[in-house]
Amino acid sequence: MAELWKSLxxxxxxxxxxxxxxxxxxxxxxxxxxxxxxxxxxxIKVAVLVGVAAAVVILVKKAAKS
Incomplete structure (x- = not known):
């Protein structure tokens, strides 16, 4: 490699x-x-998706209680 370098x-x-x-x-x-x-x-997309899914689950559980 040194020979090639010196030949340039x-x-x-x-x-x-x-x-x-x-x-x-x-x-x-x-x-x-x-x-x-x-x-x-x-x-970030995964975190938003998980947050939305958690909100939906919470809202569905609240709706099922009432």
Whole structure:
């Protein structure tokens, strides 16, 4: 690997490779942000669904008593 790195022209080592690394890092970061955001959104939807279901159960029990 060191031989390959040394065989590259200096402009490739100093300009092209860092740009490619930055682009890859940017894509990985935004992939992680998107995955975390979608997980949080899913958890919020589940919490709302559970809350609505609990409210319905409570209201049905109250209606059955009266």
């Amino acid at each position: 022209p200096s402009w490739v080592r100093n300009i092209v490779v860092p740009i490619i690394v930055l682009i890859l890092a940017w894509n990985v970061i935004w992939f992680l942000v998107g995955a975390i955001a979608s997980l949080v959104g899913f958890l």
